[in-house]
Amino acid sequence: MRRIAPFIVVLALFLTALGRDAFDDWVAQTELPSVLPDTSVEVRDRDDFLLRAYTVEDGRWRMGINIAQVDPRFLDMLIAYEDKRFFNHAGVDTWAVLRAAKQAVLNGRIVSGASTLTMQVARLLEQSGTGAWGGKVRQLRVALRLEQVLSKEEILELYLTLAPYGGNIEGVRAATLSYFGKEPNRLTAAQSALLVALPQAPEARRPDVDVQAAKVARQIVLDRLVSTDVVSDEEARTAHLESIQSERLPFPSLAPHLSDRARRVSPERGLHHLTLSGEVQKQAEKLAAKSIQGKAENLSIAMILADHQTGEIIAHVGSGGYSDRAGRQGFIDMTKALRSPGSTLKPIVYALAFDQGLAHPATLINDRPVAFGGYAPQNFDGAFRGELRVDEALRQSLNIPVVLLTEELGPARLMATLRKAGMHAQVPGGAPGLAVALGGVGTSLEGLVQLYAGLAQGGVTQALAWQMGQQAGVSERFLGASSAWQVSHILAGLEPPKGAAQMRVAYKTGTSYGHRDAWAIGFDGRYVAGVWIGRPDGTPVPGAFGGEMAAPILFELVGLISDEAVPLPPPPPEALLLDTASLPLPLRHFKGRRAVFQAAPDAPKLAFPPDGARLVRSEEGLIVKVRDGLPPFTWMANGAPILRRVHTREAQLPVSEPGFFELSVIDKNGRAARATIQLD
Template sequence: MRRADRLILCTALLLFIAATLRDGLDRWIAATTLPPLISETSVEMRDREDRLLRVYTVADGRWRLAARPDRVDPDFLAMLIAYEDRRFYDHAGVDPRAVLRAAGQALAHGQVMSGASTLTMQVARLLEESGTGSWRGKLRQMRVALALERRLSKDQILELYLTHAPYGGNLEGIRAASLAWFGKEPTRLTPAQSALLVALPQSPASRRPDRNPVLARAARDRVLARMVKHRILSADTARAARTEPVPATRRAFPALAPHLGDRLRADAPLAQDHRLTLDRPLQHDVEKLAAATLRDLPEDLSLAIVIADHRSGDILASVGSASYAQSDARQGYVDMTRALRSPGSTLKPLVYGMAFDRGLAHPRTLIDDRPVAFGQYAPQNFDGAFRGELPVTEALRQSLNIPVVLLMDEIGPAHLMDALKRAGIRARLPGDQPGLAVALGGVGVTLTDLVQLYAMLANGGRSVPLRWHSGMPAAIGEVTVINRAAAWQVTDILAGLPPPPGAPKGRLAYKTGTSYGHRDAWAVGYDGAHVIGVWIGRPDGTPVPGAFGGDLAAPVLFEAFQRIRTAPVPLPPPPPETLIVSTAQLPQPLRRFTGREAVFQAAPDAPKLVFPPDGARLLAQDGIPAKVRDGQPPFTWLANGAPLLTGARSREVFLPGMLAGFSNLTVIDAAGRSARVTIRID
């Protein structure tokens, strides 16, 4: 055989062997059983601007936040690849040059001088949580790395590294590390910060900056020196970076709006990323306000605040309590923005708005604050006093009970419940049928409900459904609860309330409330853009003696408005159809509130039988005593239409001649006005 033929035969044999080895390698790689490529990552709550509000640990207590290369500082990525795997984008998972270099150095020095692990091999180790010491382990990492490169893109492999790389303690991934060590997302890092984050995964336990700052600094500086050598950084930049201190402590992860975060996580347990309507800076400031407020209150009180944009319905801040993580008497784990409580006087503006809308009253209508009874129900003002006749505006500003119950009797409690429903409020009645007491808070609502109700008033009487998650559908159309003139009239009255000491006047329309037994202190108010509700009380519903909404909740309401960082938006002007006149200029039926049955009612100064009461059963011998109040003497007394006594000027008399059995006892005054009761004589 000629020499040329032998050369051709050897070449063919070598090519056959190479092809066989290649095919065998391909089959070996293809048969690789890969570890799970999708692992649990931390659930994240983000605000309207995509800023992190709260993050949860994964099941084993680790902080592992999903990370994508396009959301990481590109300078960090350049430093990482230059330091760990310069040919990352060129090799197929294993870098033959690095392997030969490491083997040669080990043979020459008798020990391992440098590693040959590529980023892909490190990902393989992280996914399988395997060690790095044995050759068998290295071979497994190479096989998995080669298989990963065939199934994933380079960016996908890099994403796995950025998510799983260890950074000390229970920190995994670049985002968890950047938040814990620098308090920020890794979208923009300084060269010193990038260098430290490149160095930490090589020895996360020994290089933790909070425990071993000297080792951490030395490792960081070695990375900086390597970056100068590879021309990633200039010498001046590296020199300046070395002067930057390493972090001395590990920062806490964001934990804003914990109650709302827990609620969303429970509602959608499979979702990893939640976009809320909250505004992170405002949420942070309001949580600080709530905590500062509680420091001056008894240790078993709680506080809740809700802030919303009433134009869009977006909730911008929500504080369920100020002591979420504490196991104390405040029961901070209870979300008091969702708790059903009695709203006290905070429903009164809706009753007045409905009266304005229906033409039953006007802000300048005069209404009588006097003793009144509806069967067994006799409402009283908070202080037990009566003001007599006064304008409706003052009745609402003074939060009097009797005038609003008079209006409620005219409107009907069922209509109030329907208005609440149309406003989007899920009110709960203690009984089956609503009574007049609903106007005074005899119904269960939440703080979020009240904020939504006042958002309706602020929005010209149109319902504004609130939402706290960007995934919640926007309302389809708006429901008109009261007309815009009536809503403005209520707003104008509430804007005239005196603010707490030191607070600006006329900026807010607001109302306070105190529930029966001083169990709840409320304040709800709005300007031209925002509506805020504040609740203070005990989560278990027990009384707080001496607690009033005006004293406790109103100052917090005005302080919360100060935390809004945008310029205040003034309250709107009156709609053109609004009737703005004095009492004397009103149409005659609107000058005084009388009610639909006023024509059948006795005048306020007509005679009233004080004794005997209607339905009394008396034992009569020579006669019975009787007493009349009001009316004009002299009085005439009759029994069953027959005169018993005439010309009596005394209001207390003794009536002789009463016969046994039932009798209709009547008294008539000098003006011909009468009062009558039915009694039984034994």
């Protein structure tokens, strides 16, 4: 017997070991569900502030999280209430199972559960129920296997990601954002207690469904935690008094257009960091919505604010509202839409003219009627200013002087400069004409802001960036430093719009043909901004002017980031700072290639009859009129003098025969004007 006893002991130990090994093999062979659940794609700002999140495929809010993002006090409360031996058991709490069994036997019903946090994670991963024994065994097996392949922190993070909180809310981050409007890194005792209570009966205890049920559940958790010394009596009493939000809060949805673009560009990424400032973005979107409220039907707005020293976009607003309210087609990103830029390209024409030595800010240029073949540009108000300085012509945004300069430069040179600045510009028909200087080209707000960022940088390209870590493009000079500064200085001399902050901003406004687009683009020493207002479908907006509608918003936009404008840089050493009289003679007056063939501005001109006129002859003769020139005048018909020394500007020529006549008028200084007419 003495020999058998040791043998029985050894055999028992062997069988026990064999059973244990078989159990371990059974657990090790468990096929686990995916432990990498889909989580919401997130878009964050430069400071890691959540701008926008997207639901997962089944429409649930399920935010990724790690333990470091959660208030440690909440974790203490969760573990103390749900699974106090979480860090000591291997997935199944034997003592909790024995306790639950004993209570069930003594009471004839289940009094308490023995489900560990690991078992709950197993259930959540498999989306299985809790009642059937088969399901319980499966949860036990999965829980034991999870403990073998994951750390306690990883298991806890899965719970924090998957725990149900009512409706389509899963995970503690989605819950705190929805019910408290904040991240879970700092929570009150009352908030933590509610988060502990909700997953046990998420639909019945939802604050947005039954506030009273949520309060009762929170109180149960707090009262039990007092007995564990995790929560003090005073904390529990204070927490009971804390109100509960009865409505779910909306998830952050800032910068929707840029967020959508980030997803399109990198659909495989779950986290996107943008260069935006969340706080400035929020204010910019409020400004956009306010600016078009009560305005013309279907009106939209787009805005960009960027740091032109780095190219990083600080705020980006694609429309006045992302939803399609009031037919405004808010889902369209109007920062990318090609529209007519109106007068916003004029500064580049002037800068090119300065670069080419055609003009200087103090050069005198003539604002007078002019025709280029069949194209006869007019100023916005239809008036002419005569001779004035180039800088004043730019400040007044006159059309004729800039077209004269464009003809001399060539519209192709302007288009090449825009492309060199990194700006996409599309010309209707493909062949640029003189009208490109007045907005006869398709550009976007994003392109214009990039163009002006380069102007602010002294004529060097500055690509806009909207993703953190985005590679900067190769800088290229497209304007001379002196010319860029001269134009910036001219634009900075404009008075701020009526009612706007008195900041020194170099800005230009524009209004496209038919009042379809109202623009304002400008910069100070650090920031560049642009505003577009119009209808997405391109229909006119009667009364829309860039100076009245867009410019005040531009100044508000710049003011969102700074109360005072950052000073513009001083002039570069090569800048020529002279008045008109001190300029070299060729620069005092602008004379393009057409000047060789054109009469002087004050030379006589036939006011009537116009060249090519066909008139009914009269026995009394032909009435003729002359403007400009110096009297006395000599009138001629077909080369023969008819009237001499006429001091009035109207005369009656004794011409009554039918036929063609070449009329001429010669003034005191021998300058002449001619017209060919026909008398019937």
